Amino acid sequence: MGASVLTTATRSPAAPVEESRGSRFTGWAANYVDERTSISGLVKELGRKIFPDHWSFMLGEVALYSFVVILLSGTFLTFFFQASMTSVIYDGSYAPLKGIEMSNAMQSTLDISFDIRGGLLMRQIHHWAALLFIASIGLHMLRIYFTGAFRKPREINWVVGFILFILAMAEGFTGYSLPDDLLSGNGLRIIDGLIKGIPIVGTWISYLLFGSQFPGTDIVPRLFTLHILLLPAILVAALGIHLVLLVINKHTQFAGPGKTNNNVVGVPIMPTFAAKAGGFFFIIFGVIALIASLFTINPIWTYGPYDPSPVSAGTQPDWYIGFADGALRLVPPHLEWLWGPYTFSLNIFLPVVVLGLFIVVVMFYPFLEAWVTGDKREHHIADRPRNAPTRTAIGAAGVTFYAVLWGAASSDLIATHFLISIEGVITTLQILLIVGPIIAYFVTKRICIGLMKKDREIALHGYESGRIVRLPGGEYIEVHEQLDPYERWRLISFEDYQPLMVRPNAKGEITVAQRVRAGLSNWFFEDRIAPVSRTELAAAHGDAHGALEGDAGAHGAIGH
């Protein structure tokens, strides 16, 4: 029990150690630094901070470490890359492109790939790390969402994290555009068209951004400044805030025996967490290096330099931009009008607005849920997704919405691959974009509630052990094995909410806000499965006499 946690962990008895030369030096150096920085205070504060362990807590770490890999490989690339759109005649060692006119940016990228030892490796490490970075942030965000780790006091950190996600995509897009090859130029062309479609200011924004008509000769150097200076600076600052808030708020932990809302259970930074996390950084770096040495990514030499005229079918942006590309494809036809002397292109502006709204809703979700529950307490226990069915269902709907947009970015590939007409694919996806999230919502909610009922069942009556015994009366039954209290606690320790009752305020009025809130809370919590209570457990054990039980017993009560 608890006591074991408190027994001293020292493996070897603290035998009197002879002061070695090494330890004398360490002592001297530590003293030297501390007398000038008072760093011992920091070590005392943070050195034994506790980190809970769970595989899903590593997703944020993957993001952090791949970002470090991005910084290192990117710095190498800046030593060779030339962010200039001056036109040159290629004369490097890649024979098929010899004599072709291209920009300096493209030529230097080819040189990095074919004339500098390790250059191709660094390019590929940089690109693979970027993909891993964005993927891991996305998954990290999903884990935060589905476990409710965004609740008080972590709402602000959710917003900061979400900003990191947006910045990461911006970094990805600006980086992808730098080599000035056919695909990246085509991506920029789409951005140019998108910007021009913004009402009133679009034409001018595009003109200022490109420094002339599209494509001009300014965009690559400008994107370069964004990619290696401005965006990374903001990203590092936001990341700093993110991690400082993490230390202040401490990490969440999953419910488990001994773990409460008031403690953190896990391993200390020094030495175990540091060794695991530090080791994990090297593993991430190693895995990225391995992938980069084996798999080619973004072979710009097969695309050739940018030219506004050719394009091949089936060209795709990097996958994380896919949702935006898909949104452009799914707009209904004919959404463009003339307003007096002006052209209003809703076919372009609508996807921008819808995606913008989606982003805003995700960013402010924590505040919405807090308002619905009215719960102002701090929450440090991560929910199991099933125990918050409505939240999980909303998340599943959001994921489905994103997934349909994302799939739409490959509508042409879907059509050619499955030999269906492109019209059929688009129409299907348009319907799915609306219907899919609704189905996902209801299915997920049912599954969660089903799982909760099952948990309840097991907590009360144990699980089927697969062992059949014959009773003296001749009847056969299956033995139900009871959970031990530790296992049971994992299943039953969650918080329960009930819908808000509409009550008049001090003035005897029922405000609109009250009604909305009551409506929302009703939506959130009308189907509740209450956690197993002491009385219920006692009752269940009372009539079943522990181990043996004939039928499945009471089903999880839906509480009201």
Added chain:
Amino acid sequence: MAQHDDGVTDGSPVDDHTAAGSSLEKAMPHDSGIAVLTDDLMENPGFPPHRPRQTDLDPKKDKRAEKQVTFLFYLSIVGSIFAVAAYVAFPIVPGDMESVRTNNLLLGLGIALGMLGIGLGAVHWAKQLMSDIELVEERHGTRGTDATRAKAVEIFALGNKESGFTRRGLIRNSLIGALVLTPIPAVVLFRDLAPAADPIPLLQHTVWKKGTRLTRDPSGTPIKASDVTIGSAFHVIPEGLNELDDKLEEKAKAAVLLMRLKPEDLHVTAGRETWNYDGIVAYSKICTHVGCPVALYEQQTHHLLCPCHQSQFDITHEAAVIFGPANRPLPQLPITIDSEGYLVARSDFHEPVGPSFWERQF
């Protein structure tokens, strides 16, 4: 004791292990909203007994884990040295793609081994040899204590009093006004990101003008009407484009697709009767959606397909949109032939090409 070197509790954290009634909750205003709190909740059973690992029990296993960790670190050293050796021993031979691939592969494998050795070693060390006894740290409410907060409020009040920030409204308001204005010069500074000239005229015209020959993209050789057989399609640029300084900018507006259909297949609207030459038609290749080149021509259906978002244009109906997000037909370039039989433009396009923009006017 190692477990509580933060000194928060005196070694009896177990008391607090029930869900309700904690230091944390006492520290803040208690508002649980619509959460259901009853006395009938189950109690936290406290920590399960610790299970020692093999390496804790068996000194031989401990020794073996130690050797494994050391081996992994040595492996890392081998990897790093290998990477340097590969860098030198497998250089890139100009023009030899195989050498690029080998260099990439061996260098990468060396670096990967160097990293993975350290990483796996460190994690193995932590998992097998470092203490795996979980420790407990108490949480405290995030807000400052009442005393701290009172002090903070007092500091602000003092600051306000000593500066007269609220009292001297004139000073305060003029300061706010001044601060609001300071960023404006910075915004204005960005005007020169683009030249002084208005962008709209640039978007309204292309280099096509009366008599400009239609030439092949990219070679620039002119096209005779007789070269264009029924069913064929040509990627076209205006004559002289390749010699221009702003070649890409002009090409991004002037690129054209040329096709020949049977004249009776064309549905020509009034005013455009002279724009085709004997069934040969020329349309802007720049998609009216967001500007991709509309490069795919389906001969049988006479449809043009944009590969970016699948807008489709019907050439028999003057490139009207038949599917997809684009709204406007592709602009048509009026053409005819010159005295030598080469295809030439009759004029520029009669409307801006490419994506829509606010000031466009249909």
